[in-house]
Amino acid sequence: MCFLLSPLHNVCAICCVVLVAPALAQHEITPTKPRSGLEFASPDIRAMQADDFANPGMLWVTRGEKLWSAPAGRSAQSCASCHRDAATGMKGVAARYPRVEGANSKVVSLEVRINRCRTERQQADPLRYESEELLALTTYVAHQSRGLPLQPAAKEDQAALQRGHEIFHRRQGQMNLACTHCHVQNASRKLLADTISEGHGNAYPVYRLEWQAVGSLQRRLRACYFGVRAEQPAFGADELLDLELYLARRGAGLKMETPGVRR
C-alpha cells in the first residue's frame, strides 16, 4: 500500500520493520490496480448482482427512493425539497465520501452527512445506524453513483488518512491480525471456503447473503473486528470513520457497485 500514499511511506516502512518480521515484509503484496470484491465472488453472486431485479439490494434502493421524497421533521421538508431529482443531484456524490471536514479533521461519511441534513435542515431526529431508513437512504444515494469511480478528494486531510492507515496496519484482537494480513498479504487466497478479497468498500452498502439484508461498510468492518476477536468499536466511532476514509483512498478508481451482492 505504501506506494499509494507517498507521504506515509516512511510510516509504513516503520510499521513493517517494527511490527512485522522482515521475512513477512518481503511478501507484502502491493497491488498495482485495486480489484473489486466482485472479482473474487462466485459466478452465482456475480449474476445476482448484475441482474437489477434479482439483486435483493434493489429493494432497499426502492425504499430509499420513497423516503427521498417523504417529508420528515418539523420542517416538513423531504430530501427532494432541496436536492430535487436524486438521479442528477446525487450522481457522483457518494463516490466522493467519506471526506474530511472542519479544523479538527473529522471524517464525514455518507451516513453522517445524511443525518446532518436530517437534524440541521429537516429538523428531524437522526436515524440510527443500521436502521432500515438510514440503510435505504444511503443505498439509494450511493446507487446514483453506480459505475462511477471512487474519487476521494485530492487534498484529503493527511492526519485522518494517516490514522486510517495505522488502523489498517495495526495488529489487534486475540488473533493478533491487522487488516493488511488478510486483505493485502493473502488477498485472492482461501479462508476456509471463502476467497479473501482486497477489502474495498466500493460496493457498499451491500446485500450480504450471510446477513440476508443490506448492511453498511461499518457493519462489515465490525464483522472483521469480530473475526479477529478484537473489541468492536461502536457504530459511528472515529476509528471506523478513519478506516472508511483510508479504504476509499486505497480503492480510488474502483467503480461503485451499490448495491453490491456479497457472500
Add this chain to the structure above:
Amino acid sequence: MLSRVQVPASARRGEIVQLRIAIQHPMETGYRPDHFGRRIPKNVINTLVCRYNGVEVFRAEMGSGIAANPLLQFPVRVQDSGEFVFEWRDDSGEQGESRAVITISAG
C-alpha cells in the same frame, strides 16, 4: 410490505411472458434463537397468489426453506389486456399486494 414486480408493459396475444416478484421479508424460519436463547417465532410468507384479470394463474405455498427477500418467477400465457394482481400473506397475518398492467396487441 415492500415489493417490486416485473411484468412486461406489452405483449402479443398468446405470448408466454415471464413475471417476477421480489418481496422484502425476513422469512424467519422459526429455528433461530434470539440473543436470550428464546426461539424467534416462525414468520414466513406462507401463501402468494397471482391473479390475471381475476383468474388465478399462480400460487406458491412457502415454508422455512425459502431465504429472506424471496424472488419468484413464473411464466404466463397472455390473451387479453388487463391487470396482474399479486397478493400474499405471512404467518404474522400481515398482507401485501402489488399490481401491474399489461397491454396485449393482436397476434
